[in-house]
Amino acid sequence: xxxxxxxxxxxxxxxxxxxxxxxxxxxxxxxxxxxxxxxxxxxxxxxxxxxxxxxxxxxxxxxxxxxxxxxxxxxxxxxxxxxxxxxxxxxxxxxxxxxxxxxxxxxxxxxxxx
Amino acid sequence: xxxxxxxxxxxxxxxxxxxxxxxxxxxxxxxxxxxxxxxxxxxxxxxxxxxxxxxxxxxxxxxxxxxxxxxxxxxxxxxxxxxxxxxxxxxxxxxxxxxxxxxxxxxxxxxxxxxxx
Numbered sequence: 599x600x601x602x603x604x605x606x607x608x609x610x611x612x613x614x615x616x617x618x619x620x621x622x623x624x625x626x627x628x629x630x631x632x633x634x635x636x637x638x639x640x641x642x643x644x645x646x647x648x649x650x651x652x653x654x655x656x657x658x659x660x661x662x663x664x665x666x667x668x669x670x671x672x673x674x675x676x677x678x679x680x681x682x683x684x685x686x687x688x689x690x691x692x693x694x695x696x697x698x699x700x701x702x703x704x705x706x707x708x709x710x711x712x
Numbered sequence: 713x714x715x716x717x718x719x720x721x722x723x724x725x726x727x728x729x730x731x732x733x734x735x736x737x738x739x740x741x742x743x744x745x746x747x748x749x750x751x752x753x754x755x756x757x758x759x760x761x762x763x764x765x766x767x768x769x770x771x772x773x774x775x776x777x778x779x780x781x782x783x784x785x786x787x788x789x790x791x792x793x794x795x796x797x798x799x800x801x802x803x804x805x806x807x808x809x810x811x812x813x814x815x816x817x818x819x820x821x822x823x824x825x826x827x828x829x
Contacts, residue, residue, distance in 0.1 A: 632817070641716070641802050641820030642755065687754055698745045698806055698818055699768050702754035 601625055602690050604703025611710050617675040619706045621688035624669065628690035632700070633662065633673050636685045645686070646673070678710045714738055716821035718803050724827045725793050733788040733824045735803030743767070743807070744786040745818060746778060749800040761786055793828045800825050 604621045611617045621631075632647035648655045648662040648671065655662045661674040675682055688703040717736040725731050737744050743762045747755040757770035761780035772778075775793075780786045790797060804818035 634820075639822065641804070641822050643820065644817055647817075698743065698760050698804070699757045699770060700747075700755070700818065701757075704754050 601701045602688060602703040604688050604706060606706060607704065608707040609709070611678045611708065613678065613680060613710055613712050615678050615710075617673075617678045617682070617708055617710070619673045619686055619688070619708070620670065621672065621703050622668075622670045623690050625690070625692065625701075626669070627692040628701070630691040631662070631664065631671050632689050632691070633660075634687045634689060634702075636687065636705075642687060675708075678708075680710045680712050683708055683710050716803055716805050716819055718801075718821040718824050720824060721822065722825045722827075724829065726829055727793055727795065729793050729828075730789065730791045731793060731826060732790070733801050733803075733826070735786045735788070735805075735821060737784050737786070737803075737805030738819055741805035741807055741819070742784055743805060744780055744784065745804040745806075746772075746786070746788050747802040747804065747820075749802060749823070751799070753799075755802060758788070790826075793826075795828050798826055798828045 602623050633645045634642035635645045636642045646657050646660050648664050650666045653664055659676045664671040686706045689700040691700055719734045745760040746758040748758055749755040758772040759778050760768045764780045775791050778788045800823040802820050802823045804820045806818050
Protein backbone atom coordinates (compact mmCIF):
# COMPACT_ATOMS: atom_id res chain seq x y z
CA UNK A 599 0.00 0.00 0.00
CA UNK A 600 1.02 3.60 -0.49
CA UNK A 601 2.99 4.59 2.60
CA UNK A 602 2.93 8.25 1.68
CA UNK A 603 -0.36 9.59 0.39
CA UNK A 604 -0.34 12.78 -1.62
CA UNK A 605 -3.14 15.02 -2.77
CA UNK A 606 -4.38 16.46 -5.01
CA UNK A 607 -3.35 14.48 -8.09
CA UNK A 608 -3.50 17.63 -10.17
CA UNK A 609 -3.75 21.31 -9.39
CA UNK A 610 -4.41 24.34 -11.56
CA UNK A 611 -3.51 27.75 -10.21
CA UNK A 612 -3.46 31.22 -11.66
CA UNK A 613 -0.22 33.13 -11.79
CA UNK A 614 0.40 34.84 -8.47
CA UNK A 615 -1.80 32.41 -6.56
CA UNK A 616 -0.89 29.97 -3.81
CA UNK A 617 -0.36 26.29 -4.61
CA UNK A 618 -0.90 23.85 -1.76
CA UNK A 619 -0.01 20.17 -1.90
CA UNK A 620 -0.67 17.84 1.02
CA UNK A 621 0.92 14.60 2.14
CA UNK A 622 0.23 12.13 4.92
CA UNK A 623 2.27 9.20 6.17
CA UNK A 624 1.83 6.24 8.46
CA UNK A 625 5.33 4.99 9.24
CA UNK A 626 6.54 6.71 12.38
CA UNK A 627 10.09 5.65 11.53
CA UNK A 628 10.17 8.31 8.84
CA UNK A 629 12.31 11.17 10.05
CA UNK A 630 13.07 13.24 6.99
CA UNK A 631 10.64 14.66 4.47
CA UNK A 632 11.98 16.09 1.20
CA UNK A 633 9.98 17.50 -1.66
CA UNK A 634 11.07 16.87 -5.22
CA UNK A 635 10.18 18.79 -8.37
CA UNK A 636 10.15 16.98 -11.69
CA UNK A 637 9.86 18.51 -15.13
CA UNK A 638 8.84 16.36 -18.11
CA UNK A 639 11.71 14.22 -19.32
CA UNK A 640 13.89 15.14 -16.37
CA UNK A 641 14.80 13.46 -13.13
CA UNK A 642 13.35 14.62 -9.81
CA UNK A 643 15.25 17.51 -8.20
CA UNK A 644 15.32 18.24 -4.49
CA UNK A 645 13.30 21.36 -3.75
CA UNK A 646 13.10 21.68 0.02
CA UNK A 647 13.11 19.32 2.98
CA UNK A 648 12.11 19.25 6.64
CA UNK A 649 12.66 17.22 9.79
CA UNK A 650 9.78 16.46 12.17
CA UNK A 651 11.27 18.55 14.97
CA UNK A 652 10.51 21.66 12.93
CA UNK A 653 6.95 22.79 12.22
CA UNK A 654 7.74 25.02 9.30
CA UNK A 655 10.56 25.71 6.87
CA UNK A 656 10.65 28.43 4.28
CA UNK A 657 12.96 28.86 1.32
CA UNK A 658 12.03 31.71 -0.97
CA UNK A 659 8.52 31.15 -2.27
CA UNK A 660 8.41 27.57 -1.01
CA UNK A 661 7.26 26.66 2.50
CA UNK A 662 6.83 23.27 4.15
CA UNK A 663 4.41 22.98 7.04
CA UNK A 664 4.74 19.89 9.23
CA UNK A 665 2.24 18.47 11.74
CA UNK A 666 3.93 15.61 13.57
CA UNK A 667 0.91 14.57 15.65
CA UNK A 668 -1.28 14.33 12.57
CA UNK A 669 1.53 12.80 10.50
CA UNK A 670 0.89 15.30 7.77
CA UNK A 671 2.99 17.80 5.89
CA UNK A 672 2.33 20.19 3.07
CA UNK A 673 4.08 22.30 0.47
CA UNK A 674 2.96 25.86 -0.14
CA UNK A 675 4.14 27.71 -3.22
CA UNK A 676 3.52 31.42 -2.87
CA UNK A 677 3.17 33.74 -5.86
CA UNK A 678 3.03 30.72 -8.18
CA UNK A 679 4.62 31.25 -11.58
CA UNK A 680 4.16 29.45 -14.92
CA UNK A 681 7.73 28.19 -14.53
CA UNK A 682 6.59 26.30 -11.44
CA UNK A 683 4.46 24.05 -13.63
CA UNK A 684 5.83 20.58 -12.95
CA UNK A 685 5.10 17.40 -11.04
CA UNK A 686 5.77 17.62 -7.33
CA UNK A 687 6.52 14.60 -5.19
CA UNK A 688 6.60 14.52 -1.45
CA UNK A 689 8.83 11.83 -0.02
CA UNK A 690 9.83 10.32 3.27
CA UNK A 691 12.97 8.69 4.56
CA UNK A 692 13.68 6.53 7.57
CA UNK A 693 17.22 7.81 7.94
CA UNK A 694 18.43 5.37 10.52
CA UNK A 695 17.72 2.29 8.46
CA UNK A 696 17.24 3.35 4.87
CA UNK A 697 20.15 4.58 2.84
CA UNK A 698 18.52 6.88 0.33
CA UNK A 699 15.49 4.63 0.14
CA UNK A 700 12.99 7.37 -0.44
CA UNK A 701 9.30 6.54 -0.31
CA UNK A 702 7.51 8.87 -2.67
CA UNK A 703 3.95 10.09 -2.74
CA UNK A 704 1.91 9.65 -5.90
CA UNK A 705 2.82 13.07 -7.26
CA UNK A 706 0.86 16.23 -8.02
CA UNK A 707 0.82 17.75 -11.48
CA UNK A 708 0.83 21.51 -10.99
CA UNK A 709 -0.20 23.81 -13.82
CA UNK A 710 0.16 27.55 -13.33
CA UNK A 711 -1.73 29.60 -15.88
CA UNK A 712 -0.29 32.95 -16.92
CA UNK B 713 28.13 21.63 -12.61
CA UNK B 714 28.49 17.96 -13.42
CA UNK B 715 25.34 15.90 -13.06
CA UNK B 716 24.46 12.24 -12.95
CA UNK B 717 24.88 10.74 -16.41
CA UNK B 718 22.71 7.88 -17.55
CA UNK B 719 22.93 5.87 -20.73
CA UNK B 720 21.27 5.02 -22.92
CA UNK B 721 18.54 7.64 -22.66
CA UNK B 722 16.14 5.49 -24.63
CA UNK B 723 16.09 1.75 -25.16
CA UNK B 724 13.66 -0.48 -26.99
CA UNK B 725 13.72 -4.21 -26.38
CA UNK B 726 11.59 -7.24 -27.14
CA UNK B 727 10.07 -9.45 -24.49
CA UNK B 728 12.53 -11.95 -22.99
CA UNK B 729 15.53 -9.91 -24.12
CA UNK B 730 18.10 -8.42 -21.78
CA UNK B 731 19.00 -4.78 -21.18
CA UNK B 732 21.80 -2.98 -19.41
CA UNK B 733 21.55 0.56 -18.10
CA UNK B 734 24.57 2.55 -17.03
CA UNK B 735 24.92 5.31 -14.48
CA UNK B 736 27.84 7.64 -13.87
CA UNK B 737 27.45 9.49 -10.55
CA UNK B 738 28.51 13.03 -9.86
CA UNK B 739 32.29 13.14 -9.30
CA UNK B 740 33.23 12.33 -5.68
CA UNK B 741 29.79 10.82 -5.02
CA UNK B 742 30.31 7.26 -3.86
CA UNK B 743 26.69 6.25 -3.31
CA UNK B 744 24.37 5.28 -6.13
CA UNK B 745 20.66 4.53 -6.11
CA UNK B 746 18.36 3.05 -8.75
CA UNK B 747 14.68 3.92 -9.03
CA UNK B 748 11.97 2.74 -11.41
CA UNK B 749 9.15 5.07 -12.43
CA UNK B 750 6.22 3.60 -14.34
CA UNK B 751 3.97 5.80 -16.50
CA UNK B 752 2.17 8.29 -14.26
CA UNK B 753 3.63 6.63 -11.18
CA UNK B 754 5.92 7.73 -8.40
CA UNK B 755 9.52 6.50 -8.42
CA UNK B 756 10.04 3.17 -6.69
CA UNK B 757 13.33 2.35 -5.01
CA UNK B 758 15.14 -0.64 -6.49
CA UNK B 759 18.62 -0.86 -5.02
CA UNK B 760 21.51 1.21 -3.73
CA UNK B 761 25.27 0.86 -3.49
CA UNK B 762 27.89 2.43 -1.27
CA UNK B 763 31.58 1.93 -1.92
CA UNK B 764 30.79 -0.83 -4.40
CA UNK B 765 28.75 -2.80 -1.87
CA UNK B 766 24.98 -3.15 -1.93
CA UNK B 767 23.63 -0.96 0.87
CA UNK B 768 19.87 -1.42 0.56
CA UNK B 769 17.38 -3.26 -1.56
CA UNK B 770 13.83 -2.47 -2.49
CA UNK B 771 11.30 -4.07 -4.76
CA UNK B 772 13.78 -5.24 -7.36
CA UNK B 773 12.76 -8.34 -9.33
CA UNK B 774 15.06 -11.35 -9.20
CA UNK B 775 15.49 -10.91 -12.97
CA UNK B 776 17.32 -7.67 -12.27
CA UNK B 777 20.82 -7.33 -10.93
CA UNK B 778 23.08 -4.39 -10.36
CA UNK B 779 26.58 -3.58 -9.30
CA UNK B 780 28.86 -0.66 -8.66
CA UNK B 781 32.34 -0.65 -10.12
CA UNK B 782 35.67 0.63 -8.86
CA UNK B 783 35.16 3.97 -10.61
CA UNK B 784 31.76 4.21 -8.82
CA UNK B 785 29.70 3.93 -11.95
CA UNK B 786 26.85 1.47 -11.72
CA UNK B 787 25.06 -0.85 -14.11
CA UNK B 788 21.55 -2.24 -13.86
CA UNK B 789 21.10 -5.51 -15.73
CA UNK B 790 17.62 -6.67 -16.61
CA UNK B 791 16.94 -10.10 -18.08
CA UNK B 792 13.86 -11.90 -19.39
CA UNK B 793 12.24 -8.54 -19.98
CA UNK B 794 8.50 -8.28 -19.55
CA UNK B 795 6.05 -5.70 -20.85
CA UNK B 796 5.64 -4.43 -17.29
CA UNK B 797 9.32 -3.50 -17.15
CA UNK B 798 8.63 -0.58 -19.48
CA UNK B 799 9.42 2.45 -17.37
CA UNK B 800 11.80 5.28 -16.70
CA UNK B 801 14.80 4.11 -14.75
CA UNK B 802 16.49 6.77 -12.69
CA UNK B 803 19.88 6.64 -11.18
CA UNK B 804 20.71 9.01 -8.35
CA UNK B 805 23.85 9.70 -6.39
CA UNK B 806 24.71 11.31 -3.08
CA UNK B 807 28.01 12.54 -1.65
CA UNK B 808 28.12 9.64 0.76
CA UNK B 809 25.93 7.15 2.53
CA UNK B 810 25.26 9.49 5.42
CA UNK B 811 24.07 12.27 3.14
CA UNK B 812 21.68 9.91 1.44
CA UNK B 813 20.50 8.35 4.67
CA UNK B 814 20.10 11.49 6.70
CA UNK B 815 19.19 14.26 4.30
CA UNK B 816 17.50 12.45 1.46
CA UNK B 817 19.63 14.68 -0.74
CA UNK B 818 19.79 12.56 -3.83
CA UNK B 819 20.81 13.98 -7.18
CA UNK B 820 18.89 12.30 -9.97
CA UNK B 821 19.94 11.75 -13.55
CA UNK B 822 17.56 12.37 -16.44
CA UNK B 823 16.63 8.73 -16.63
CA UNK B 824 16.71 5.91 -19.14
CA UNK B 825 13.40 5.15 -20.80
CA UNK B 826 12.99 1.44 -21.42
CA UNK B 827 10.26 0.26 -23.74
CA UNK B 828 9.57 -3.46 -23.94
CA UNK B 829 7.58 -4.57 -26.98
